Amino acid sequence: MRPKKIILCVDSNEQVLSVRTFLLETRGYRVLPVLSSQEALEYIQQAVPGAIDLLLCDLTMPQMDGNELVRRAKQLQPCLPAMIVSGTVNAADRAVCADVFLPKGACSPAEMIERIRILVARKRGPKKAVAPVQVHQPVMASAFAHAVAS
Template sequence: MRPRKSILCVEDNEQILSVRKFLLETRGYRVIPMTTAAEAIEFLKDAPQGSIDLLLSDLILPQMDGNELIRRAKQMHPALPALLVSGTISNFERATAADAFLPKGACNPAELLDRIRILVARKRGPKKQPMPVREIETAMPLLAQAS
């Protein structure tokens, strides 16, 4: 069984957070729910590098907006993919730190899940290609000389 991917989900509306958490957990993700950006920053300070697979945040949050949260999170975890969602479509120009932006009302759950799947896969990076046999044969005499 593959390990579950962890998503840090930040949303100040507890109803939306609950629905999003349920949606993601039923698809096999481990969800760490937070209601403020400050909570998320504190969590990320102690989180080991690579332990979080995606930061999913609302744009409009109290005290610190989602864009600032993502900027700070990427300072601590540079490889962390981030998806920003907002209730208004016109806010996408404010989503400068995120890897992707989705308007809440204009996207359905399938689109959200698809975007999450893509961002989590991107974090893993490209698969390493095996060394071609010809290169292995060329390297063998060099390795023998070195020893």
């Protein structure tokens, strides 16, 4: 069995956080629900890089909005994928630090789950370097090409 992907889910609204946590857990994710941006930053600071698979947060939160949270989180862990959701569709221009922005009312839970699946799948780290394959031309083909060119 594959290990569950870990999502740090941040929202200052306890009900929204509870519903989102339930939605993600029923899809097989392990969720770390957090009610403040500051608490989320503490989690990220203490986590080993790569231990958290996704930061999912609301845009509008007290003390520190989601955009600032994502900016600071990426300073701590540059490879951490981040998704911001917001109740206002026209807030997309404010969510500039996130990898994905989703307006709450304008997207279905299924679309959110699919976007999360894609973001978490992309977070696999750098690809291993593969040595280039050298192709040796047979002597006959090389001689044939030389004869045709002449």
